[in-house]
Amino acid sequence: SGPDTMSPTGQATGAARARMAQSGAYLTDAQGVRRYDTDHSLKAGPRGPVLLQDHHLREKVMHFDHERIPERVVHARGAAAHGVFTSYGTASSVTKAAFLAPGVETPVFVRFSTVLGSRGSADTVRDTRGFATKFYTEEGVFDLVGNNMPVFFIQDAIKFPDIIHAGKPHPDREIPQAQSAHDTFWDFVTLHTEATHHTLWNMSDRGIPRSYRMMEGFGVHTFRLVAEDGSTTLVKFHWKPKLGVHSLVWEEAQLAGGVDPDFHRRDLADAIEAGAYPEWELGIQTFPDTPDQMFEGIDLLDATNIVPEELAPVQPIGRLTLNRNPSNFFAETEQVAFHVGHLVPGIDITDDPLLAGRLFSYLDTQITRLGGPNFAQIPINRPHAPVNDMHRDGFHQDAVHRGVAPYRPNSLDGGCPFLAGADNGAYIETPVRVPEGTKVREAPESFSDHFSQPRRFWLSMSAVEQEHIVGAYTFELGKCYEQAVKERALQVLANIDPGLCARVAEGLGLPAPEATVPFADVEPSPALSQVGQ
Numbered sequence: 001s002g003p004d005t006m007s008p009t010g011q012a013t014g015a016a017r018a019r020m021a022q023s024g025a026y027l028t029d030a031q032g033v034r035r036y037d038t039d040h041s042l043k044a045g046p047r048g049p050v051l052l053q054d055h056h057l058r059e060k061v062m063h064f065d066h067e068r069i070p071e072r073v074v075h076a077r078g079a080a081a082h083g084v085f086t087s088y089g090t091a092s093s094v095t096k097a098a099f100l101a102p103g104v105e106t107p108v109f110v111r112f113s114t115v116l117g118s119r120g121s122a123d124t125v126r127d128t129r130g131f132a133t134k135f136y137t138e139e140g141v142f143d144l145v146g147n148n149m150p151v152f153f154i155q156d157a158i159k160f161p162d163i164i165h166a167g168k169p170h171p172d173r174e175i176p177q178a179q180s181a182h183d184t185f186w187d188f189v190t191l192h193t194e195a196t197h198h199t200l201w202n203m204s205d206r207g208i209p210r211s212y213r214m215m216e217g218f219g220v221h222t223f224r225l226v227a228e229d230g231s232t233t234l235v236k237f238h239w240k241p242k243l244g245v246h247s248l249v250w251e252e253a254q255l256a257g258g259v260d261p262d263f264h265r266r267d268l269a270d271a272i273e274a275g276a277y278p279e280w281e282l283g284i285q286t287f288p289d290t291p292d293q294m295f296e297g298i299d300l301l302d303a304t305n306i307v308p309e310e311l312a313p314v315q316p317i318g319r320l321t322l323n324r325n326p327s328n329f330f331a332e333t334e335q336v337a338f339h340v341g342h343l344v345p346g347i348d349i350t351d352d353p354l355l356a357g358r359l360f361s362y363l364d365t366q367i368t369r370l371g372g373p374n375f376a377q378i379p380i381n382r383p384h385a386p387v388n389d390m391h392r393d394g395f396h397q398d399a400v401h402r403g404v405a406p407y408r409p410n411s412l413d414g415g416c417p418f419l420a421g422a423d424n425g426a427y428i429e430t431p432v433r434v435p436e437g438t439k440v441r442e443a444p445e446s447f448s449d450h451f452s453q454p455r456r457f458w459l460s461m462s463a464v465e466q467e468h469i470v471g472a473y474t475f476e477l478g479k480c481y482e483q484a485v486k487e488r489a490l491q492v493l494a495n496i497d498p499g500l501c502a503r504v505a506e507g508l509g510l511p512a513p514e515a516t517v518p519f520a521d522v523e524p525s526p527a528l529s530q531v532g533q
């Protein structure tokens, strides 16, 4: 019998048991007892009162009552697909990661998302998009938890609760649901000018992608790759869509949002169903691992910075193909748990303070969202590599562990010796030198330039893209009630470019302020423009 059918005795095991669901020959209750009727409560006569003894009614309704789990605190709205990552082997000189060796194929699960809206919000709102990839490598799970924009609003994770409080709907009326057109968002991003660059990306066409299949993805942070010989290289990860980068125009986004709030998830599922498998190339920008972790004057630990591709070209290292839709949204798309701390040998972190906070946050939130510490056992999260940890028990423990001595060393279960030597396949933290210093709660001076990179982005846009940006700022700021917030936003724009500021000011019917910082002398980066792709 196939995996979805019962055996002649009506029994099923493992995955078949979990999946037979409504296709079986008969219905049972949760204990496997056959039910002849699950449509009528047990009553004292057809019109009589329902009997308290109807424990089957209780079981059915009780289970329904608990069907919902908390949605993600951010990135609640998403869609996902299975696929395969094929390595070109071009990264082998800089990393020993086995899945990046020549020709290796690795199963993946990718979830795309919006950030701010709730689970039922519309797909086409102006927002950043999540682009999270789980690689089920033979050395364990590697997650690349990125976005469709290469920069972030804040430089330090301790500010994440604040930016999200500001971006989510107002606490009193819970509006707007999923966009940045409101006072608290603009209040935050204008009081924290480090947010200027990401905000500009949001107001650009990148904020309203045409399709998940036509988005770039970025790891955002600088990561450290470790080669077989122990040498290290700093890198930024990039996903480049085979279909090119395309956006909706604002009016299309509004129409699509109204006519089909599922526009992006439908597009993804339909394309895969039709065999038009979406593809991306994974690439890396590489930088020497110097003690200051700077490149061409750009602080690589500041997640509000990009490194222009003209300065460090993106080198392709593999291809991602999405070729299978999930069969159950809840089991897969909803229960998948990504984490920037899921790393494999050959890929390490840097001291980016935004990345540091993320290393705690994902596990913490998943303990609540997925009901305890055992979510790595949920099928979609299970590594494809053997697991031999000594974690035991806890809510939703699915494993029946053998033996008596979950500790090491032990003399009862045969122990579990550590393998000696550096080439044993174990994850070894790179022995980088930690800079000496005094404990402080402050940012480095190199994090203080908030306007040169936004200026470069603005100057890199075509005339049409600039017009869209002006329109976006004018519309979104036009929704603010607070005059002071609008005026502060214009001040930020004045510090990017006087022309941008003047055009938005005109749209808002407000005077354009003068810049308060000198303009950076930056070259445009043609690679930032979507035009011609």
Ligand code: HEM
Pocket (backbone or CB within 6 Å): 071, 072, 073, 074, 075, 078, 111, 112, 113, 129, 130, 131, 132, 145, 146, 147, 151, 152, 156, 157, 158, 160, 161, 219, 220, 221, 303, 336, 337, 338, 354, 357, 358, 361, 362, 365, 366, 369
């Ligand atoms: C979820 C990306 C910064 C906390 C996500 C998701 C993505 C993402 C793609 C959705 C994952 C999914 O599809 O399940 C990013 C990027 C960041 C960033 C690219 C900056 C470079 C942060 C920071 C924090 C944070 C600084 C906290 C300090 C979370 C949390 C979730 C989340 C709590 C929900 C995870 C879950 O419920 O499973 N992030 N994020 N993120 N992020 Fe981030």
